[in-house]
Amino acid sequence: MAWFFTAKRLRLLVLAVFLAALGTTVASFLARQKERSRTQPLPSKIAPEVDQQTQAFSLSKTVEAHTLYTVQAEQVTYLKDSRKAVLRGVSIFLYGKQGQRRDRVWSQECEFDPAAATLWIPGQVEMELGIPAQAPTAVPGPTAQAWVSVVTSGLSFDQNSGVASTEREVQFRFAEGQGSAQGAIYDPQKQLLTLPADVRLNLQDSAPSETLASMQSATSVASGVSVRSGNLQFHREERVIYLGAPVTVTQGPHRLLAGKSEIILDAQNRARTALLTGGVVAMVEHPDRSSEIRAGSGQMEFNERGKMRLLVMENQAKWVSTSQDSQQEGKAGKAELFFSEPDDLLNRIRAYDSVQISFRDLSPPPTPPRTILNRPLGPSLGKGAQNLSAPQVDIFFRSDGKMLRQLLTQSPSQLELIPSEATQERWTIEGADFRMDFDAQSVLSQFFAEGNVRAVAEAQKGPPRKQVLTSQSLQATYSPATGGLEKIEQWGKFRYQDPDKQAQAERAEYLTGREEIVLQGDAMLWNSRGRVASERMVWNGATGQMTADGHVFTTYFPTPSSGAPLPQPVQIVAERLQYASATGRAQYLGKVRLWQGKSLLETDRLELDREQGQLFAQGNVYSVLQQLPEGSQRRQEPLEIRSYSLLYWQKDRKAQYQGDVRMQSASANLTAAELEVFLEREDSNGARAVGTGVEPIEHAVARGSVQILEGARKATATWAEYFPARGELHLFGEPAVVEDPQRGVTRGVRLTYRIGDDSMAVDGKPGLPAETRRQVLR
Structure with missing residues (x-):
């Protein structure tokens, strides 16, 4: 939305000033005429109906x-x-009390009635204000050099x-344009000028080079600003101009409407304030965009x-501004x-006061539609409104005064x-303040x-689903290609919550095109089934x-x-984690360490398939397992197992x-x-012991x-069985x-013995018979 009216385009006060001067000039002139009619001796009679006639009359004060x-x-x-007295070829020059003005009133003829105390000018009256000092003072007719020129009659x-009035059309011309009104009344006692x-x-940058007489024809100007009002009052002493309803200001595609207007002038008769009441409307119409602002009043x-x-x-x-x-x-x-200077x-x-602004995207969706993994993504987030x-x-606004640049709260x-x-x-x-670019x-x-x-995201269709995101700061970037949101960033104690999970990080980034969420800095994601934390985390909603x-x-x-007893949690640390929700598989890489209770597993790479x-x-697999149930009377010796x-x-x-398996306890080592390894399914009470971490x-x-x-x-054997609860070892081989040593x-195809026995x-x-050879000490 752009604004277009300046004071240069609203110089209604020009009308008030020169019409006020007109009333003052006529009043002063008539007063001088009345005094002159009383004091001047009559010349000799020259016709029956003529009492006296004088040639080349001049009077100064x-x-x-x-x-x-x-x-x-x-x-x-x-x-x-x-x-009555008839004056012909009349010119009146006004200089002011200090000689600061040089104005002129001119008419071919006027009539003065001393008995009725009235003066009547039936024909054309012309007035010129601000004549250059070097211009001749005795040239009859308009000088075409005045600052303001006025024409009226009757x-x-x-x-x-002391009231001067006319019911006929008043026309005027000045450097910035021209104008007219139907009738005029000036009351010098009240110093009130009324254009009824x-x-x-019609205002423009420079006045046309037409003669003053051309003002009697069309008063419209092809370009510039046109101002119309129902009436006008100028209170000279109060320095106030009132424009009656309706008030209309037009410039090309721009238009301003108001019920009433009040213009307040300073000591130099310059407009300083204009008050608009009775409903104010400003409009602009362009081929590609239309704008309008309305209010009950204005200033x-x-x-x-x-x-x-x-x-x-x-x-x-x-206000509203619409384009295609x-x-x-x-x-x-x-x-x-607010308007800038000097442009x-x-x-x-x-x-102020309960501000609501709506931005709506009316452009059609992109063709072809956006896709990821060969599936359509649908409308862009944030594209609607x-x-x-x-x-x-x-x-x-930008430097042209039309295009938006930034919005701040x-x-x-x-x-x-x-x-x-x-x-x-x-x-x-929601936030403490906003900035929109x-x-x-x-x-x-x-x-x-x-x-x-x-930030709260709520589903509009389907089962109710609510997502809540909080942080200290948020930035959202729009895509020029799609018109929708391209990226949302949040930082400063970021928190996320939905019905299924929660997350937190120092910084979060949502890439809408890839439906990807990036958490950085003490990132954590958790729900009722588990929790994952890392320095950086990336989640792709599409895949x-x-x-x-x-x-x-x-x-x-x-x-x-x-x-069963409450299971102990399974905890894993690593340098990297990759998880696919479609398959339920998680892959841990780099210095992986898993533990549950007293059980431990370390490796370079770990894959978990929860579905299977x-x-x-x-x-570099290394694990620690418990040989015996908790509470066993035998001494508990954890087993350490290494393999590929x-x-x-x-x-x-x-x-x-x-792959190069090595099993070690405090009393024995095994390689194979x-x-x-088969874990027990039930404890001594017949209850399942799965997941307790002490199986x-x-x-x-x-x-x-x-x-x-x-x-x-x-x-040594081809294969062997070990039963920790009994401490029994079965060896099989040929042999x-x-x-x-003692x-x-x-040798045998099967050897059975107890460790420590x-x-x-x-x-x-x-x-392949069994064979035992014992060493005999001599």
Whole structure:
């Protein structure tokens, strides 16, 4: 929305000044005529109806070496029967008390009636104000050099009241244009000038080079500003001009309407304030955009150069600006429009009292529609409309005075993002203050919110769903390509909450085109099933993938089984996490460490598949498991297992270690190519012990070049079984061998013994009998 009226375009006071001078001049002239008619001796009679006639009449009045006025007439005739005087070729020059003015009134003929104390000029009267000092003083007719020129006729003057009036058209011309009115009344006692009807002004940068006589033809000007009012009153002593309803100001596509107007002048008769009442409307019509502002009343303030510096619209100001692609609407209790110097263009608007502004995007959706992963994304977020509410708003314009540049609020404000379709969410953003930036076409490009920012996104269709985001600051950037929001950033104690989850970080970024959320700085995401924290976290809503980097810390809360002890949480730390919600798989990379209760797992890479109930670790696998149930009378010795990889099946309670497997306890070490560990399913009371973090080993099976070291004892086998609860070890091979430096060597296809016990059961088979060799000390 642009403003276009300046004081140069509202110089109605010019009309008041020169018409006031007209009334003063005529009154002064008639007073001098009356005095002259009493004192001047009559010349000799020259005709029966003529009492006396004088040629080349001239009269001046001087006070303290200053000439106040000079009256000149080519001829004065005194009529015998009517006792009237007729003056022909009349010129009156006015200089003021100090000789500061040089004005002139000129007419071909006027008639004075001493008995009625009236003067009547039936024909044309011309008046010129501000004649250059070097211009000749005795040239009859208009000089065409005056600052203001006036033409009227049918002028009547009442000598008793001093009122001069005419019911005929009054026309005038000045440097900035020309004008007219129907009738004029001047009361010198009240110093009141009244133009009773059809007041018209046509203003332009320079007056046309037409003669004064041409003013009797059309008074319209092809370009410039046209001012019309129902009537006009000029109170000279009070320095106030009143324009009666309706008041209309027009310049090209611009138009201003008001019920009544009041113009207040300073000591130099310059306009300083204009008061507009009875409803004020300003409009502008362009081929590509139309704008309008309305208010119950208004006020204009002018600077010393006569230029408008401020326009105030009060009593419920409303405005609208519409183009093919966008619409801007607003309302406020009061709006102030500020104009810059020296170009006098609109610079800023300040709106007060329950301000509401709406920005609506009317452009069609992009063709073809946006897609990601070959699926359409639908309308852009924030493309429909933006509604701003605030106690006070400052709107700044670009240097052309038309295009929006910036909008500021400095008090608690609210911005609503209303989507163009019901399938999208409706956003409401609140903050201590807002800043909105616009591009060269007055299209919203970005906005900022500061101080206790709270954003709420609510579903308009389907099941109720509410998202709440809070932070200290927020910035949203619009995309020129789609017209919708491209990115939303929040920082300073960011918090997020929806019915399913919560999140927090120092900074959050939402990339709408990719439906991607980035959390940075002590980022954390959690719900009832778990929690993940890291330095940086990226969540893609379109693909359902999440990536966390830097000091990743994850906690899972297993679902408790009926009648079982409360499960302990599973906790994981790593350098990086990748999660896919579609498959339910999570991958941890770099210095991975998992623990649950007293169980521990370390590896280079860890994959969790919660849907399949599987765990896969690869690279430098190290785990710690409990051999015995809690409360066992045997001494608890945790098992440390190292391998290249680990695969765990939750359903089967089985862990499979592969690649250079090494199992170690306080009393024995085992190496093998592969190791399977089976965890107990029930505790001693028959209840499930899954997920408690202290699940003991039911048994373990080692395969491939199995070797067991127990102190000095060494056992080798093809495969072996270990039952921690009984401390029993079964070795299988062809043969399986146990070597003991003190007790000798035992071979068999199956060897069974207890760790820490010297007894052993040996089985053989045909062709491979059991064999024990003991060393005999000599």
